Amino acid sequence: MSNKLGRTAAICGIGATEFSKDSGRSEMKLAVEAVSAAIDDAGLTPSDVDGMVTYSTDNNPDVEIARNVGIGGLRHFSRVHYGGGAACGTIALATMAVATGAADVVVCYRAFNERSGRRFGAGVQDLPNAATAERAQFSYTSSQGLLTPASWVAMVARRYMHLYGATSEDFGRVAVAMRKHAATNPAAWFYNQPITLEEHQQSRWIVDPLHLFDCCQESDGAQAIIVTTPERARDLKQKPVMIDAVAQGAGKDQWTMTSFYRDDIAQLPEMKIVADELWSSSGLTPADIQTAVLYDHFSPYVLMQLEEFGFCKRGEAKDFIKNGNIELGGDLPLNTHGGQLGEAYIHGMNGIAEGVRQVRGTSVNQIPRVEHVLVSAGTGVPTSGLILGVDR
Amino acid sequence: MAITREGMTVSQTQQETDADKKAFYEQLQGFVGLQIGPPQPAPDEVNIPMIRHLVEAVGDENPIYLDEAAAKASRHGEVVAPPTMLQAWVMHGITPRSNEGDGPYEQMNRLLFSKGFTSVVATNCEQVYDRYVKPGDRLSMTTTIDSISEEKTTGLGTGHFVTTRQDYWDADGNRVGSMLFRIIRFRPAAKSKPKPPRPAPATTHDNSWWFDALKDGTLLIQRCKGCGELRNPPHPMCASCRSMEWDSIEAKGTGSIHSYVVTHYPVVPSFDYPLPILLVDLDEGVRMVMNPIDATPEDLQIGRKVTIEVHKCDPDLSLPFARLAK
Numbered sequence: 037m038s039n040k041l042g043r044t045a046a047i048c049g050i051g052a053t054e055f056s057k058d059s060g061r062s063e064m065k066l067a068v069e070a071v072s073a074a075i076d077d078a079g080l081t082p083s084d085v086d087g088m089v090t091y092s093t094d095n096n097p098d099v100e101i102a103r104n105v106g107i108g109g110l111r112h113f114s115r116v117h118y119g120g121g122a123a124c125g126t127i128a129l130a131t132m133a134v135a136t137g138a139a140d141v142v143v144c145y146r147a148f149n150e151r152s153g154r155r156f157g158a159g160v161q162d163l164p165n166a167a168t169a170e171r172a173q174f175s176y177t178s179s180q181g182l183l184t185p186a187s188w189v190a191m192v193a194r195r196y197m198h199l200y201g202a203t204s205e206d207f208g209r210v211a212v213a214m215r216k217h218a219a220t221n222p223a224a225w226f227y228n229q230p231i232t233l234e235e236h237q238q239s240r241w242i243v244d245p246l247h248l249f250d251c252c253q254e255s256d257g258a259q260a261i262i263v264t265t266p267e268r269a270r271d272l273k274q275k276p277v278m279i280d281a282v283a284q285g286a287g288k289d290q291w292t293m294t295s296f297y298r299d300d301i302a303q304l305p306e307m308k309i310v311a312d313e314l315w316s317s318s319g320l321t322p323a324d325i326q327t328a329v330l331y332d333h334f335s336p337y338v339l340m341q342l343e344e345f346g347f348c349k350r351g352e353a354k355d356f357i358k359n360g361n362i363e364l365g366g367d368l369p370l371n372t373h374g375g376q377l378g379e380a381y382i383h384g385m386n387g388i389a390e391g392v393r394q395v396r397g398t399s400v401n402q403i404p405r406v407e408h409v410l411v412s413a414g415t416g417v418p419t420s421g422l423i424l425g426v427d428r
Numbered sequence: 429m430a431i432t433r434e435g436m437t438v439s440q441t442q443q444e445t446d447a448d449k450k451a452f453y454e455q456l457q458g459f460v461g462l463q464i465g466p467p468q469p470a471p472d473e474v475n476i477p478m479i480r481h482l483v484e485a486v487g488d489e490n491p492i493y494l495d496e497a498a499a500k501a502s503r504h505g506e507v508v509a510p511p512t513m514l515q516a517w518v519m520h521g522i523t524p525r526s527n528e529g530d531g532p533y534e535q536m537n538r539l540l541f542s543k544g545f546t547s548v549v550a551t552n553c554e555q556v557y558d559r560y561v562k563p564g565d566r567l568s569m570t571t572t573i574d575s576i577s578e579e580k581t582t583g584l585g586t587g588h589f590v591t592t593r594q595d596y597w598d599a600d601g602n603r604v605g606s607m608l609f610r611i612i613r614f615r616p617a618a619k620s621k622p623k624p625p626r627p628a629p630a631t632t633h634d635n636s637w638w639f640d641a642l643k644d645g646t647l648l649i650q651r652c653k654g655c656g657e658l659r660n661p662p663h664p665m666c667a668s669c670r671s672m673e674w675d676s677i678e679a680k681g682t683g684s685i686h687s688y689v690v691t692h693y694p695v696v697p698s699f700d701y702p703l704p705i706l707l708v709d710l711d712e713g714v715r716m717v718m719n720p721i722d723a724t725p726e727d728l729q730i731g732r733k734v735t736i737e738v739h740k741c742d743p744d745l746s747l748p749f750a751r752l753a754k
Contacts, residue, residue: 160627161696167632175629175639176661177717179698179747183627187691191707195687198730244690246724289667296707297660297715301687315612 038317039283041128044135045425046269046276049078050389055225055380057148059151059256067096067147067349068104070258075105078262079273080141085262087112087139089129091122093384096147112139116284118292120331120414121306123384124422128282130263140264146385147258156361156381157255159184170292175295185333186251188293189416190243193336196302197245200351202339204245208236210335210370211249213363219401220375225253226378250335252376259385261392266393266427277395280408280425285309286418289393293416304337307344307412311419315346318423320408322347325423327394327403328368328410329387332375337415338362345410384413391424437476449579450753452543456576456588462532464571464592470517474509474565482513514596514605517561518569532573536590537613544615545587551612557605567604570595574608587614603648625742626698635662641676642746645738648676649714660714681736683710683750704728708736721749728752 053066053074074080085107088098092115102110112133116122123146131143150156160174161183174183182188196202215231218224231249238247265296269276287305289298298305315321322345330341339353347368348356356362362370372388374377380386391409393399406426413420472478476494483493491498492508499507509517540546561567577589595605631639638661641648650662654671665672687707695701704725708716720728721737733753740746 135678151623158694160696165628167630169632169634171630172632175631175635178627179629179745180705180717180719181626181691181696181703182689182705182717183696184691184694187689190689190691191687191705194689195707195730198687241690241692241702243692248599296717297688301707364671 038313040317041131041279041283042281042317043266043278045131045263045279046266047279047388047392047401047424048264048269048272048274048276049074049076049080050260050392051075051077051224052259052382052386052389053147053257055223055255055257055382055386057225057254057256059149060162063147063149063153063258064100066097066149066256066258067094067101067145067260070147070260071143071145072105074143074145074260074262074384077274080262082106083108085141086110087130087133087142089114089116089126089133089142089144091115091119091126091146092117093119093122093383094146096145097168101145103390105320107143110139112142116420118414118417120333121417121419122384123331123388123413124282124411124420125284125386125413127261127263127279127388127422128284128420131279131282134263134265134413140268144263144385145258145260146383148383149256150381151254151256157184157186157251157254159187159338165339168335173292173294177296182294185293185416186246187243189334189336191296192301193244193334196336196340199302200354202336202351202354204247204386205233205237205252206339206354206357207245207335208233208247209357210332210338211236211361213357213360214332214346214371214375214377215249216363217305217369217372218378219400221374221379223400224374224379225255226374243426245360246334246336249377252333252381255380257380257382257386259382259389261385261388270427275396277392277428278425278427280320280423281314282420282422283310283313283317284418284420285313290418292418295416299384301349302338302340304344305414306417306419307341307415307421310412310419311345314410314421314423317344320423324408325368325410326406326408327370327372329371329373329375329391329412330410330418331384331387331412331415333369333379333381333414335377338370341412341415345412364403366409367399369403372399387411388422391422395424399423441458446619451748453576453578453588455539459532459536459573460576462505462573463532464533464573467568467570467597468518468520470567470569472517472522474517474563474567476507476563478487478516479509479513479563482510482516490520504560504562504678506562508562511557511560512555514555514561515566515594515607518596528750536573536576540588540613545612545613547587547616548611549614551583551589551610553610554608555605556607558603559605561598561604565604566599568597570597582612582614583617584612585614585617587612624698626745629744636666637676638662639745642738642748643740643744645746647681647736647738647748649679649710649712650674650676658712658714659715660710672689677712677735678750679710679712683708683732683734683736685709685728685732685734685750686715687730689727690728706734707735708750710736716748718748718750721751723752
């Protein structure tokens with residue numbers, strides 16, 4: 037049985053700060069700027085907002101933002117765990133709140149200085165130890181030097197290469213596509229800075245088999261997204277963007293980034309759960325998707341997601357992405373904003389915003405005749421995904 | 429003016445240190461000009477065989493050192509010794525002389541040792557020649573402390589340069605040459621900082637037994653007492669039968685590489701880079717992350733057999749390591 041969340045809510049507003057490497061201001065200030073911009077984008081007033089959802093890893097409490105922006109009382113507030121896996125999860129909780137009447141207008145947000153402040157690429161190396169199950173998840177990898185997201189992903193990527201014959205150049209084709217899309221997006225950090233496959237191959241090792249250009253950026257910035265009922269969305273400033281499906285997923289024998297003990301580590305069963313839920317609850321298939329935003333903190337996971345969502349068979353993503361198939365003009369342009377490799381790493385929230393723009397028809401790299409956009413969240417962790425669509 | 433937590437100004441602290449150094453330097457200057465011990469006589473007079481040994485060894489073909497006729501035709505009028513042999517005439521074999529006196533040199537050294545300047549390296553040597561010496565000359569040498577520098581810091585460490593002057597005399601008491609010989613007596617620079625310990629595992633009631641066994645050199649695998657299933661990493665309940673009763677077996681110590689990475693960045697000071705890390709399938713059917721021993725990244729290959737050894741990494745941490753099978 038699939039969930040009944042599809043088309044019970046819509047996205048009516050998006051707002052963001054600029055994306056940078058040093059915002060020069062507090063994470064809190066970034067958060068209120070993005071939330072305020074999203075409220076303006078929607079044509080709402082702060083007092084219309086009665087729900088807020090963010091990541092458990094966000095440092096900016098909802099009530100603090102509400103107090104700053106002039107949002108009144110809240111009827112729903114919740115947080116989603118697992119880092120970037122929470123991205124579409126915030127929309128899932130907002131949708132549940134809106135669908136059940138727990139709230140009418142829910143702001144989802146993520147704000148951080150994760151380049152100029154504590155760098156996310158540091159992984160767990162600088163986190164305090166504690167006798168908790170949460171920290172003990174890293175007890176079997178940290179002492180060996182497997183401390184960073186890149187190193188955790190690399191372990192899976194090597195196995196994937198071994199099983200399916202994917203190469204570093206295949207990972208590079210993802211990076212080249214993302215940078216190509218970022219090159220024409222003025223909001224992207226790597227605006228006007230495309231790379232070649234050769235440059236990818238020559239970029240330094242971070243964790244072999246991952247080169248520098250396989251790893252997403254660390255960014256400062258904030259993104260907010262507002263969810264409300266379809267009825268209300270139709271009365272607001274922007275063309276409503278329907279949430280055709282939304283789902284969360286955690287796989288069997290799931291660990292946070294280190295699911296190394298499954299029979300087959302070169303799969304993303306958590307994303308398969310999300311994929312099955314999205315397709316079955318919406319009745320859509322991969323053929324109905326004109327463009328997708330697949331979470332690209334590390335390029336190998338883009339290949340594996342294409343397989344989990346059924347765009348190609350297992351192990352065949354390396355063939356699917358060849359000949360510019362995931363670039364503008366290809367069969368399935370991915371991450372038309374440049375992704376987190378090219379635009380910015382805002383923990384997946386900026387990808388949802390790009391999905392909204394594609395449905396609205398306002399992306400700088402607009403795909404023609406967009407009906408449905410697939411968006412996924414963090415890979416290697418319990419995760420989430422959604423399908424956005426035009427209102428009919 | 430900056431005030432430290434102890435209430436002493438920073439510049440005062442600086443002045444006191446400098447004052448200490450100045451007083452010590454002045455104490456050292458008391459040794460300058462003092463002669464070290466009595467004159468040392470050369471064991472042999474200047475002679476042709478020793479000259480021959482030297483010029484043959486260094487390949488010096490100047491005829492004035494051995495050829496009487498050529499020497500006679502030169503401005504010397506007779507055979508002379510190579511000037512650079514000056515020091516050689518007074519040298520005493522390879523067995524050091526017992527020299528445990530209590531002269532100025534020993535006193536100076538004790539003073540230097542008291543400040544930790546216990547190491548020594550010869551830095552340079554300059555010779556000056558007053559006249560050529562010739563076969564038959566019988567030389568002697570006196571040694572004087574010529575100068576002691578202020579405290580200096582070099583790549584070796586911090587210390588004082590000590591220069592001695594050796595004067596060489598003939599039997600008539602005329603000086604034939606002298607030599608300035610410079611050493612540095614220094615406090616060795618602190619060794620580069622020892623590696624910090626590896627990141628410690630978070631231990632809980634559920635996993636501390638496993639790490640404790642490693643400390644005793646034993647690699648254990650948790651075993652469900654309900655259904656016998658092996659599991660790793662440790663956790664409290666069997667996912668197959670939900671039994672919370674468990675014991676453990678000792679791993680055989682054999683397995684193969686399931687996957688691996690070579691980390692280059694970021695550099696964590698506990699480790700050497702590039703740092704290879706393996707995901708190992710133990711033959712018992714469980715999986716563990718471990719570092720290889722005596723392996724380069726090029727040796728790594730998925731499927732390659734390994735044997736597993738437990739080694740102590742830090743005082744409170746022992747881990748399994750994988751040695752690649754031949």
